[in-house]
Amino acid sequence: MNQRSKHAVTVLRSILRVTASYDRLVTRDTGLTVSQLLLLRILEEEGECPAGTIASRMGISQATTTSLLHKLDQKGLVQRRRGDIDKRQVWLSLTNDGVDKLANAPEGLQTKFGERFEALADWEQSMLVAGLERVASLLDAEKLDASAVLTAEEMLRVQTESEAS
Amino acid sequence: MNQRSKHAVTVLRSILRVTASYDRLVTRDTGLTVSQLLLLRILEEEGECPAGTIASRMGISQATTTSLLHKLDQKGLVQRRRGDIDKRQVWLSLTNDGVDKLANAPEGLQTKFGERFEALADWEQSMLVAGLERVASLLDAEKLDASAVLTAEEMLRVQTESEAS
DNA sequence: ATAGATTTGTTTGGTCATCAAAGTTTATTG
DNA sequence: CAATAAACTTTGATGACCAAACAAATCTAT
Secondary structure, eight states: OOHHHHHHHHHHHHHHHHHHHHHHHHHHHHSSOHHHHHHHHHHHHHOSEEHHHHHHHHTOOHHHHHHHHHHHHHTTOEEEEEOSSOTTOEEEEEOHHHHHHHHHOOOTHHHHHHHHHHTSOHHHHHHHHHHHHHHHHHHHHHHTTTSOOOOHHHHHHHHHHHHOO | OOHHHHHHHHHHHHHHHHHHHHHHHHHHHHSSOHHHHHHHHHHHHHOSEEHHHHHHHHTOOHHHHHHHHHHHHHTTOEEEEEOSSOTTOEEEEEOHHHHHHHHHOOOTHHHHHHHHHHTSOHHHHHHHHHHHHHHHHHHHHHHTTTSOOOOHHHHHHHHHHHHOO
């Protein structure tokens, strides 16, 4: 691998590290982990839906989903309801508290990054987004056939809508 | 926050997710987690050094470092030695097995991403790297005063050198 | 219908990363 | 020398995550 692609990977890693620290801050501020928040956001956008939908949207196993739900349930942020037609399913929805919590959750990464991003010139914003998308596609192409992860597009849909405040 | 910056965050997140899955693959292939590999790489580059150096280079606590070291020690990949001048210090170094393991470790993210990246036109490579660096700086600026994390530059040094095979 | 396969979700039992706080040993400094 | 600081370890948590075993419900092909 040439020097430049190594460098690209390096920078990518540094991005990962910084975002991870943001996540820690958000967790401290909200009392909700990033995974938990993501689950709530998906639920907000999706409306009532079965647990499996959450799992595939988040790209995690059913087992992990169950445990996340357990915690959110304890906190009183989500509700579970047995399916009518298919009784194996568990339909999920936000409680009022869940909705509130989401509404008040700081957006962490978003807020800080967003400010700076918006301070950039228009052309630069476009360029950066295009670049990120390109990188995502380079990574993703390899990934897609290897496991059940959302496509970039699906993720885009999930988060663009749910994060629109 | 405007639509475009939301979108930028979304794409960033999708990148995070994909890289996380890569990490899982690497772990399965090597029997070493990404943290463990990173520790080894730093040790390779740094040469024998005290535990604290590892902690600050990795941006993790001493406690975490100790536990990582414990595992690598058990696997026989690192050696610990009490400092001569300062006996509080624990000097670390790779064992022969550690060196071998590192040499044979697949680079995961690197390899796959690298191939695709190198297939791009030269100008596009430059553009992407520049974009990533810009994004890192947007994120990092906010971050630096909030906790003890490596600066982009430090990380760059660490990984550029250690990953040069 | 009905036995067998599949799907949905839960449980159980692990691994790993990570931290804070308390503890130990060894410097350092007033 | 006594107090303080530094370098590491231990202890005790939390959280994410998964695989495998399980239960319940549904589907399917005979």
